[in-house]
Amino acid sequence: MNAAIFTKSAKGLIVASGLIAASSVMGYAQDAPVALGAQATVPLSSMYVSAPTGSASLGGHTFDLSGGNLIALANGQSASFAGSWANATGAYLLLNSANTYSWYDQSVVGTVTVTFSDGTTQSTDLMVGGNLREWRTGAGFTVNTLTDPAASTVWTGTAQTSMGGGTAVLDMLTISLAGTKTVTGLTLANTNSWGGLQINLAGLTIDPVIPVTTPTCNRPGSSCNTPAAQNSQAWKWQPTVPGAVNTNPHAQNADAATKAHTTH
Structure with missing residues (x-):
């Protein structure tokens, strides 16, 4: 066979094939666990017996618990995280409170604020008995239930004897995002102004959308x-x-x- 003819034919086939297989960009959400870093100073092991560690899958999402500590926020304190999460569809927080006595029931005691690259924000109130509850549900005279479907129990264990023992939990708060903006920051704040209520953050993960290229038909009239x-x-x-x-x-x-x- 004439090599020149074969080369020309092959080039023609490649061009023809190019008409059939173009590409389109889609995407899928994927967990991006956020390390709590130096802000986390309270050992999980000091509160929970055999608490989750390392890269932990809880509630269908992955959290970085390798530091072994949680962030405990007293009245007026906050914790912030910065990064870049493109087209994020959700933020997931392992979130509970301590000293959640019954008089706090149905009170807003904190906020979670998500900041986007365009300067806009999205805030979620933390309401005791709604999307926030006591971590040691075996304790008495505390608010131990959730009514907001965005919050759910993802781990149940036992509190350390030194903390009073009994049933202890980790709850996950889901914050849904539009998936059309880049998240650049998240801030958790304890806005309570009286009493000793404490907000505990044990883990955080954000779900950005990872772009994926998939083949599509690019022939005239979609004649693939x-x-x-x-x-x-x-x-x-x-x-x-x-x-x-x-x-x-x-x-x-x-x-x-x-x-x-x-x-x-």
């Missing part, structure tokens, strides 16, 4: 499923992503067509 396209051999010469292997995108259709034309 015509008999000519299905029987084309152009896929053999289609450039691939490094490490990938070309496969026939119409293998099943080609097999069916071959069987349909078999003579006996």
Whole structure:
């Protein structure tokens, strides 16, 4: 065979194949655990017996608990985290309170504020008995229930004897985000002004959207499923992503067509 003719034919096939396989960008949300860092000073092990550690999967999300500590916020204190999470669809906080006596029930005692790259913010109130409750649910005279569906129990264990013993929990608060903006910061604040209520943050993860390129039809009239396209051999010469292997995108259709034309 004439090498020049083969080269020319191959180039033509690649061009034709290019008409069939273009690409579109989609995406999927993926956990991006946030380390609590130096702000976390209270050992989880001082409160909970056999508390989760390391990279922990809780409530369907991954949290970085490798530091082994939680952040405890007293009245008027706050903790902030900075980063860049593109098109984030949600923020997830392992969040409870301590000294959550019954007189705090239905009171707003804190806020979670998400900041976006365009300067706008989204705030969520923390209400005792709604989306926030006592960590040691075995304690008496404390608010031990949740009514907001955005908050749920993701781990149940036992409190250390030195903390009073009994049942102890980790709850997860879900904050839904539009998924159209880049998150640049999150601040948790204890806005309570009286008594000894404390807000505990044991973990934080944010779900940015990771872009994924997927093939789409780019032929005139979206004619990628015509008999000519299905029987084309152009896929053999289609450039691939490094490490990938070309496969026939119409293998099943080609097999069916071959069987349909078999003579006996």
